[in-house]
Ligand SMILES: NC(=O)C1=CN([C@@H]2O[C@H](COP(=O)(O)OP(=O)(O)OC[C@H]3O[C@@H](n4cnc5c(N)ncnc54)[C@H](O)[C@@H]3O)[C@@H](O)[C@H]2O)C=CC1
């Protein structure tokens with residue numbers, strides 16, 4: 001045999017090996033295996049994990065003792081969804097002014113009831129109509145839901161740990177019915193989007209984020225767990241509201257607070273060693289402390305700090321592309337950031353790192369990159385004169401001499417800063433609706449960029465720093481616009497459309513979670529997060545030139561797949577990937593880029609009814 005044909009044989013054996021490994025991993029997908037149940041009859045109908053409602057076939061009805069418990073007309077899952085949607089659409093026909101808060105809440109209630117009785121159908125519907133229903137199960141409506149949660153609460157979803165549970169958490173986690181949990185989203189409710197401290201009602205945001213984990217990342221809904229840490233609330237209204245569902249005490253602070261979160265982390269990782277914990281909507285003083293406390297010990301990340309940073313840097317690079325400049329021009333962009341909380345600080349740190357790397361990764365590069373940012377918080381421009389400045393913000397405090405020279409000062413207003421700096425980008429992560437007032441936007445007209453970019457990223461809709469209409473009408477048709485919650489594109493007249501991008505961490509967190517899970521990495525490294533943020537590849541040149549810097553939400557599953565694959569590749573590269581689900585670290589190392597994508601795809605749950613088989617306990 002010639003060397004060449006030997007090589008060909010060897011390669012095809014290798015490929016077969018890989019195909020075998022991939023198909024082996026494929027067989028682990030639950031939706032392709034029958035599901036064994038220890039329940040029968042009404043117990044199945046009342047269980048959202050197994051219920052198929054009118055879609056139970058006749059043989060299943062016989063086998064599972066369901067005969068007579070359902071109306072006789074057997075429906076396909078498509079028919080079920082059509083019937084449900086017809087009812088849901090009636091709401092819109094009755095509403096003359098579009099989706100008001102009342103209508104959105106009514107839709108949320110209807111969807112939530114479906115979630116309670118038939119999860120498979122709920123996710124099938126959500127995935128097929130993600131553009132329409134993400135704004136209901138996620139931002140903006142989820143914000144309203146959190147505000148009203150004590151009234152809306154019917155059936156519990158997720159777990160609650162409070163100060164009353166100290167010393168009990170290790171056993172409490174066994175009250176959760178799932179043997180395996182892949183993804184936890186945990187909040188203490190202290191800063192729910194831009195809505196402030198909502199206490200125990202913040203569980204709604206953990207539920208909404210996990211809906212996207214299922215819909216976008218294909219995490220099995222039986223393996224997700226929303227967690228609320230109730231350490232009290234400082235919200236006066238909730239403290240006085242007799243119907244509030246949480247502890248009516250002021251928030252715990254200091255060591256007491258930390259000991260509760262420590263105990264919870266120990267408990268969940270003890271029961272589910274492979275789980276990934278996403279921290280969500282913690283007030284900034286805890287967001288950063290907890291991230292540093294756990295990130296080298298546990299498989300965890302903070303979505304507001306790290307997920308947002310990745311998404312925003314991707315958007316900033318998109319804005320450079322939209323200016324038809326080279327990426328290497330990014331370090332020349334002047335960026336004014338309004339908001340120096342967990343999200344704002346995460347963004348400036350990551351953007352500075354990206355610029356510095358482009359400039360050669362030296363100390364000089366880092367020094368030079370920091371001067372591209374002008375950070376304004378509730379007290380105005382942050383300079384070296386700011387008292388009690390946070391360590392993470394220190395590098396971004398402007399030098400006194402320079403501010404004087406430019407006619408600015410400590411605490412200068414946003415308008416003054418924008419007028420003087422004439423930035424390329426105006427970025428809002430302040431939580432303050434309307435902060436980009438007419439005055440600020442008029443000042444931004446002085447931007448020296450050919451395509452100035454406005455990122456009004458605060459959520460929900462009412463908290464956006466400005467609307468796209470305001471931005472396009474005051475600054476001009478040529479701007480790039482992104483908001484955290486979805487807005488309609490703007491008709492600019494003469495056939496021109498002002499594109500409204502949704503700049504939201506939803507494009508990253510599901511892929512970070514899925515990629516980490518499948519890689520089996522024990523921690524989530526900076527490199528893995530950075531690899532996740534390479535969303536630029538998802539956007540085509542003509543889209544970017546037309547002002548589209550983020551993909552439409554209808555592509556979220558495809559994007560999440562690429563993000564997850566990038567995270568896995570980086571984990572392999574950094575020797576962190578220990579493998580999971582039939583793929584050990586060596587198997588993973590042998591996969592090429594394409595094969596990693598196939599591996600990800602094969603491990604994404606799909607909303608198909610499984611065959612149900614009854615077995616005695
Ligand atoms: N689009 C997205 O993906 C994301 C959006 N966000 C949004 O960003 C907002 C802030 O989140 P965090 O940083 O976690 O909150 P935070 O409470 O930690 O920080 C808020 C910051 O805004 C500043 N601020 C308040 N009033 C201001 C004013 N008038 N002018 C300038 N700055 C002002 C505060 O001083 C503080 O630095 C929230 O509305 C949240 O929904 C957060 C994460 C992701």
Ligand SMILES: CC(=O)C(=O)O
Nearest residue numbers: 193281304459504505
């Ligand atoms: C999107 C998000 O995580 C937030 O608004 O907090």
Ligand SMILES: [Mg+2]
Nearest residue numbers: 193280281304
């Ligand atoms: Mg958040």
